Amino acid sequence: MTDFLLRQMRHGIWANERLLERCRALTDEQLDLTVPGTYGTIRKTLAHIVSAEEGYLVRLLGSLLHEPPLREPDLTLEGIAAHIAHVTNAVERLFAKGSPDPDRVIADTPLRRAGAPRFEMAAWAPAAQFVYHGIDHRSQIDTILSTHGLETLDLQIWPYAMELGASREVKETR
Amino acid sequence: MSTAPMLRQMRHDVWATEMLLERCRSFTMEQLQLTAPGTYGTIQKTFAHIVRADEGYLNTYGLIPQPFLELSDDTPLEQTASRLARVRDAVEQLFRSKEHDFDRRIHDERRKLDLELWVPLAQFSHHGSDHRSQICTILTLHGLDVPDLDVWAYATAKGASVRF
Numbered sequence: 001m002t003d004f005l006l007r008q009m010r011h012g013i014w015a016n017e018r019l020l021e022r023c024r025a026l027t028d029e030q031l032d033l034t035v036p037g038t039y040g041t042i043r044k045t046l047a048h049i050v051s052a053e054e055g056y057l058v059r060l061l062g063s064l065l066h067e068p069p070l071r072e073p074d075l076t077l078e079g080i081a082a083h084i085a086h087v088t089n090a091v092e093r094l095f096a097k098g099s100p101d102p103d104r105v106i107a108d109t110p111l112r113r114a115g116a117p118r119f120e121m122a123a124w125a126p127a128a129q130f131v132y133h134g135i136d137h138r139s140q141i142d143t144i145l146s147t148h149g150l151e152t153l154d155l156q157i158w159p160y161a162m163e164l165g166a167s168r169e170v171k172e173t174r
Numbered sequence: 175m176s177t178a179p180m181l182r183q184m185r186h187d188v189w190a191t192e193m194l195l196e197r198c199r200s201f202t203m204e205q206l207q208l209t210a211p212g213t214y215g216t217i218q219k220t221f222a223h224i225v226r227a228d229e230g231y232l233n234t235y236g237l238i239p240q241p242f243l244e245l246s247d248d249t250p251l252e253q254t255a256s257r258l259a260r261v262r263d264a265v266e267q268l269f270r271s272k273e274h275d276f277d278r279r280i281h282d283e284r285r286k287l288d289l290e291l292w293v294p295l296a297q298f299s300h301h302g303s304d305h306r307s308q309i310c311t312i313l314t315l316h317g318l319d320v321p322d323l324d325v326w327a328y329a330t331a332k333g334a335s336v337r338f
Contacts, residue, residue: 002277004180008296037210037314102179121335124182129325131183132303136324139307146212156304157297167289170281 015155038140047075057090059109190323213308222249237264
């Protein structure tokens with residue numbers, strides 16, 4: 001059975017990639033659109049999603065994905081694409097030897113700055129946060145696009161499952 | 175024995191909806207009818223939509239029968255909360271039963287789909303998070319406090335994350 005978290009993380013990456021493709025068709029001015037109540041501009045929010053995902057994976061893997069690590073990013077779309085590739089690679093590495101133990105206690109992260117508080121947590125927490133955080137912020141980007149009359153994308157599990165062949169429409173009634 | 179990651183994800187989802195509902199219980203009728211451009215609708219209707227959809231996803235596994243929660247602009251919050259409690263119980267029931275094979279493909283007559291059983295569960299988490307995010311946008315837009323609904327807050331509340 002494919003690990004459920006792996007399925008969800010792969011869906012998150014798929015959704016980020018779809019959203020990035022959508023953003024490539026926007027002008028610079030459109031990428032800088034926002035609406036009150038959201039994280040920020042479209043571009044900044046997408047960079048924030050990917051940067052946070054790298055952070056969760058660094059904590060889960062116990063090592064940096066690359067040097068120097070990504071902090072407070074001000075990324076171009078090409079930069080975002082490059083970091084999505086890092087996330088994809090790290091997710092597959094995380095599950096390469098089977099399902100990680102969700103109850104393993106992670107004592108710290110290599111990304112912690114000097115003097116910053118240390119958190120000990122069960123491994124399921126950053127893994128679940130990876131999934132939740134992306135959905136939350138992609139929803140905000142969807143709201144920004146919609147508010148400004150721009151075409152939105154269906155990033156739910158349904159179209160993802162269709163693409164994978166895990167769901168298909170049945171025309172005839174059985 | 176470890177708790178299944180899928181169960182943790184769904185428990186977080188139900189917890190987050192409960193927390194957000196709790197935040198909105200003290201709202202006036204006018205506040206519950208607030209909305210924002212680009213979102214699903216009013217706060218009240220979005221809550222009903224989240225929980226009704228949860229019922230539908232769990233119905234796939236034979237856990238919650240129809241009829242589902244009525245969807246309208248004025249579905250009472252109490253009614254939504256009561257149905258959410260049933261959703262919470264159904265989630266626990268799903269994982270109490272024998273090991274499910276979530277890779278198994280079934281025919282879903284209601285949706286006219288053939289699908290693998292992991293799909294509605296993943297959609298359960300996605301759908302709730304997506305629409306709670308919209309409610310939070312509405313609250314922020316109208317200057318109302320937003321509770322922290324992320325997994326960090328949940329893990330801290332459950333003692334699974336501790337600050338040193």
